Amino acid sequence: MSFLLLLLCISALIPVAEQKPLCLITAPNIVHVGVDETVSVQVHGATNPVNVDLFFEDQINRRKVSSEVHLSLNEGNKYQGIVKLKVDPELIKNLEKAKRHRSPYVSLVAQSTDLFEKKYEKGEFILGSMKKANILLSTRKGYIFIQTDKPIYTPNEIVKFRIFTLDDYMRPTEETIKISIFNSKGLLVYNIWKNTNQIIQQYLTIPDVAQ
Structure with a gap:
């Protein structure tokens, strides 16, 4: 199975003392409704425990379509972990019943104040401590x-x-x-x-x- 590699990093312009650790997240390039998908997280350059929350959300409506899974990365697990995420068929059906346009993609969302900076544009807050990547969603399985x-x-x-x-x-x-x-x-x-x-x-x- 082919995999989508997501390298999530912080700008090198930030002073070294304030730099966040580098994070590598891997996930399938296609996710299937109702199927447990494997997502792995590796953190490099961390000296303290790192907490990450992962979930899938609809690309357009930005509504969660999976449960949220928490990962705690530390020296004990060598700052790496693997979780299972599943797009919930019922949550997808609810979007369709509400006659909301559903994208053929879902977003894999990683939230962490330990890894990602909040983003501002013209002095206004636009994005929390998170990174997203769009992945093709398939309703077929097996x-x-x-x-x-x-x-x-x-x-x-x-x-x-x-x-x-x-x-x-x-x-x-x-x-x-x-x-x-x-x-x-x-x-x-x-x-x-x-x-x-x-x-x-x-x-x-x-x-x-x-x-």
Whole structure:
């Protein structure tokens, strides 16, 4: 899986005595709704404990779409840590129900007074002690693989098929899926919901209506 690297640093113009530590945050370049995503934080040049809060927010509405996770980095953990962040499907649905325009991106937000300076523009406060990076959001999760014993069937033939469901890391996962079969004219001849329990192996006789 490819990763998006975010180097969060402070301007070199700040006097050395006031410089903040350097921080490197890594996260996936695509996050999926309802999937735990791995985010890591490394701090360089720190001499005191560093506290960081991480969460996802909608890029346009700036509303949180995940829980907020706290990291405390210190000598004991070598100033590095890993957390899991998940875009909450219900929070995404709430944005859609409110008829708010939802961006195809979410922002990964890192908040820390130990790492980031407050920003001012023309003497006015514009941004708190945080850094943001936009990441593409996908509503799809995992993979489905279908195997059949032959490519073409005729009415009343027995179809042997297997269905595998995998998560985003290609690991077997249990899912509830809908199996639908259509004939050459687009008519639905079979339709059922099944729990995969990681794999479905089944036999099916094609009905005469498939003619």
